[in-house]
Amino acid sequence: GNSVTQMEGPxxxxxxxxxxxxxxxxxxxxxSLFWYVQYPGEGLQLLLKATKADDKGSNKGFEATYRKxxxxxxxxxxxxxxxxxxxxxxxxxxxxxxxxxxxxxxLTVKP
Amino acid sequence: xAGITQSPRYKITETGRQVTLMCHQTWSHSYMFWYxxxxxxxxRLIYYxxxxxxxxxxEVPDGYVVSRSKTENFPxxxxxxxxxQTSVYFCASRALxxxxxxxxxxxxxxLTVV
Numbered sequence: 001g002n003s004v005t006q007m008e009g010p011x012x013x014x015x016x017x018x019x020x021x022x023x024x025x026x027x028x029x030x031x032s033l034f035w036y037v038q039y040p041g042e043g044l045q046l047l048l049k050a051t052k053a054d055d056k057g058s059n060k061g062f063e064a065t066y067r068k069x070x071x072x073x074x075x076x077x078x079x080x081x082x083x084x085x086x087x088x089x090x091x092x093x094x095x096x097x098x099x100x101x102x103x104x105x106x107l108t109v110k111p
Numbered sequence: 112x113a114g115i116t117q118s119p120r121y122k123i124t125e126t127g128r129q130v131t132l133m134c135h136q137t138w139s140h141s142y143m144f145w146y147x148x149x150x151x152x153x154x155r156l157i158y159y160x161x162x163x164x165x166x167x168x169x170e171v172p173d174g175y176v177v178s179r180s181k182t183e184n185f186p187x188x189x190x191x192x193x194x195x196q197t198s199v200y201f202c203a204s205r206a207l208x209x210x211x212x213x214x215x216x217x218x219x220x221x222l223t224v225v
Contacts, residue, residue, distance in 0.1 A: 004153075032212045034212075034213065036216075041218075042218055042219075043201055043216035043217050043218045043219050044154075044201065044203075044214075044216040045216070046213045046214075046215075049212065049213060051212065089153060089154070093212065093214075096207065097142060097144070097156075097159045097161065097167070097169075097207075098156075099144075099156075099205075099214055101146075101153040101154040102153050103151055103152060103153040104153050
């Protein structure tokens, strides 16, 4: 079945460090891929998405590229800030009810 | 206010009690979902609804009941709460009938069953 695997956390970085959170997926066909962010005490918010192979989603300095050949959608940011501290979820979905989430990766950025 | 709202934000209940979590959205999205969030499991789908009066089971439906008499509301009921249902519950909506792909989430309800 469809599933998402993302790197286990927690991840702790210093401010201005480079961030990579790995995400790989198992699916048939061509799902849409998403990264959601959850700040403390809040619901999930869409961070970025890509709907077809080789698409790059980007937002707030974060980027992820839909790699069909490696079934991956790794999240990257060149210079993290303390305000980026949150839990990040990778997800996949077709245009139906089924949206599958990874287990989440907690990021802490220290000043 | 526009958006998707859940109530209550926090709830403590006793084992065996019935409890209902509320979800309301103002976008008229056709699809609505209930997820539970547990450490190490990410989000797991409990139930979803494609439209008013249409509901279906997700990955972990046992012990839960839903209804959707109106497009904007999608309550989740725990008929007889158990400690294993202690979790954070999120409601979400998607405009799948209009080509939308992303899900919009409420702020969550933290439920503790004692």
